[in-house]
Amino acid sequence: MQGKRGLSAVVTTLVIILLVLVAIGIVWAVVSNILESGSDQIGIGQFTLDLEIKSVGVQEDNITVDVVIERNKGNTExxxxxxxxxxxxxxxxIREDTVLEKFEKKSFKFVLTKFSATDLKSVSVAPIYESASGKESVGNVADSFEVTESMRSAISGDVILEPQSNFEKMGYAGAGKVEYGPFSSGVPKLPEFKRAIVDPLDVLPGDNQTFTVHVYSPSGVINVTTTTELDNSTLNLDLQEIGEEGGNQIFSATWIVNDVHTTTYRTHITATDAEGNSNSITLTWTDSCQSQLTQGTTETLTSSCSTGGGSVIAGLDGGSLTVNGGVTLTIDSTATWGFNDGQSITVNGQITVNGQIKKGYLFYVDGDLDGYTDGSTLVYDANSAKAGHRRAxxxxxxxxxxxxxxxxxSSLVYRNVGSLGLDVDHDRYTTGTSTTRCVGATSSYWYRDTTGVYKYITTTDDLGTNTDCLDSSSAVNPGITAWYTTSGPNGWDYNxxxxxxxxxxxASSACGGTIWQTESGCNGDADQGMGACNCVGTNEGWVGSAAACGATASYVATNSCPDFGPGCPGSRTQECH
Known part of the structure; x- marks a missing residue:
């Protein structure tokens, strides 16, 4: 019995050991799964990924969308x-299997199959990564791009959309007529500016820009002036009083924009009242984007700018555009930005679309088809040719x-030239006041007019401005020095x-003005038997009154005849000019 009890104890011990091993195995399997799961969670927890949607592009087919993504931080693959x-x-x-390195930017192209890109409201991106166990997971949305109503209305042709700028989100958009004010708080300084208007805010050289202020002073405002530092000059304007509103005087002035490029300008407006008080405000405005661009070339915007408000047509024809980093191109409300098929817009900065971007062609008007355009007002058309126009x-x-x-x-003229006078007869003497005229080609000194006649000359080449008394004949002008025995196209007035x-x-002084004298009036040579002698004077002249122009009469020339005898005086035909 004792041997059996010993064997039973051994078996019991073995069973206990076996049960312990089984329990350990079960626990290890559970713990192993927990640890593996925990390691995945730890890997995910360590990963912080920053993906940013830089731009969204919609192609002309309205189903293809280009998205530019940039990875900014995070070390997990x-x-x-x-x-x-x-x-x-x-x-x-749509899944894109690709690897983005830190700070790398990449463009992706997608074809939508469920709806048109014109209905696109948002684009989002979420990273896909692999855990330490090899398990694939999709992270949270890293960035979203919201397409606003104004952006959707702009989609026509190839379009690149940019997120709204902070200014746009705050409601500041447009570059047409912009009003400023109020300008003061507490006790106002006199004269008090109530309102100020710049119309338009964004301009091109050649545009008319108007500054208007509403200003008040109990003693009355007597003077309002502006000072603006342009690129190479200072613009000074005296504003004129144009009315009154609500007890405030209204002053305004308009100028033709020049000497500017794409930058911000500041106009200082100073008002003075009858008591000598003065007060100033400063308004800012900009030159339009278009002045940065030369049509027909690849261009880069290096300064933030706007198209200008109203039904403005802007853009680049025959070239691709790059918007530099830190630069914003604003397409203002109701404005259209056009660009060509096969050209691109590369955005390293930002485009704010309040108007529309359209794929097509830009033109200038050439109504007379002379090959010359006004070179300022752009016209958009979806076709590559347009009657009465030239491609920009x-x-x-x-x-x-x-x-x-x-x-x-009109096809014979194409350029304004200043200080031109009329010279039809090409004698380089003009009639009329010198002024700027629309003319065409030149021939020697002369510019062509709309009749095909070369008849204008500059003051530089003009020998006598506004002095030609007969411009139909080059034989008559102030430079004539010749003498004539016959009348000309202007009578006897040639010069x-x-x-x-x-x-x-x-009249001649010889012999007292008479030619034939008696012997006593001569030199005593009566022995010649002539009964008279020829007295020779020392001064030539007419015998009697001067002959009329073209008339022939007796004339004594000094030492023109002998001391005595017949044959004197001679005769002469009067010359005039």
């Missing part, structure tokens, strides 16, 4: 990204300064001296 497109009702998720990329085949594009003979000028006007 990403094996891909899910792009989520939504129109507010339907969602389309041509700049006008010959030039972009056409000053007369319609009417008879524009306000009447005829006689060449010989003196």
């Amino acid at each position: 990403v094996i891909g990204m899910n792009f989520i497109f939504s129109n507010g009702t339907d969602t389309e998720i 990329s041509d700049g006008g085949i010959l030039g972009s300064s056409d000053c007369q594009d319609t009417g008879g003979g 524009c001296a306000s009447g005829e000028e006689q060449r010989w006007t003196d």
